[in-house]
Amino acid sequence: MVYIIMICMTVPLLLLMTMLDNKSRLLLGFVLCGMVLAVCAYEINSLVCYSLQLSGPELSITAAPVIEEILKALPVLFFAVLVSDERKQILQLAMAVGIGFAILENAFLLLTYVDEVDIGWAIARGISTSLSHGICTLTVGCGIIFVRKQKKLFYTGTFALLALAMTFHATFNLLIQSQYDYVALALPIVIYAVFWIVRLKGRQLSVQTKI
Template identity: 30%
Template structure:
């Protein structure tokens, strides 16, 4: 029973980490099916790494300690990244959020298979402890390493200067390999469990940081590129760029007025518009004419999806969506004007303008009466 519980923990908890992290993807650009694929490819990367590590150990070229500390971090990060290279080079790939989440998924896929091997190979009395310890340390290190590489590959995808992007890729691989190698060395040397867990948490925090930064940049892209060329109004653009507050400012009143049936359509509409804006920005960093054509075809498909969703939502609900965000803009200016009036900083006198006027008069008086 203990062994079964340990294996379940080793398999399920790391995957839960991935799905919790996916909640940070407010634009929903990282596709669920692709994240599942990265889990599977991460598992295949583990099987490949095991064969390579064993072959090197059997050949006598390196000791097992040397493999753990030096070779394994290099080889395992390379193997985990193969699926990421494939995904990043697809026309439907977006940006850093996708790269970090797909990379995290590949690392988790690698880690859960490794977990099972370790748990099954230890004494039953230690199985539960080992499963929990690995979930909060080794698993997060694996996920963080490939997540960093995924983010670096994605950064290259979004850069106009591909030489600078290439440096980012090299840096991503180097940091991931060193990060992994330091962890393996510490664990192999018998470091305290708390240190190993803390190290894993640092890795998870790094991926969280990159996803948040990626989301901020994507919001800017959407605000910059989404507009009338895609027949997206300013109010709709405001809704998409403020998608994190969508539940409290739009969805709740929308559902109250029109019911819950159309709420999923509204969500899908905003996600579709967000991806259109991101894709338009990526066009600028796509040098290949053939790849540009692929991205443009995707944008056209997103446009058609958007138009279909608008029709399914209906005219009056769409007017409501636009009015909510238009009203927010108007209210913001009203509040600003009211505060200016209260402070006496307007044209009617008072505030900073009257103060400036008094200072000028005082200065003139001083010059006339030295």
């Protein structure tokens, strides 16, 4: 089923890419990359779950955050190290990978539990859970811009960024399964709002400095 969903989504988007300029094509390409990585994560998670005899909730707070965050970070790390370290572009592409991952995951869960979902579920998954995936990858993107310039800190810094993303992911999954699910739903939204506030203030300071 997951492969059918991927094909139905990626083929039209691949056709759309032929009509876009280079920047838009790159952004959409990273969204597609996130979708492909979601399928890879599904296969690896299934294998780990079977091998270690984990339940769904156990997998979601142990192995899944590690597997998914490493996979999502790979294209961002490769791009930052081998192509460009432009801050704005890396942040956009990092978010695109996370959102692409969330899109395919949401579609798969929707079809898997179609009789149990409702509009509330769709809103929660569409906003909070999708932001959670995006923020985790965005964290790696934000940090790698600075870590890349410090050769002595590159490996330890990259590990720290991945660990932070994994911890946030696992914490979100743990909270969403508990009585504090409302905290999990609010957490990504609050963090994303703070990110934009800090970013806007940074732009204002930059403009004032130039003046």
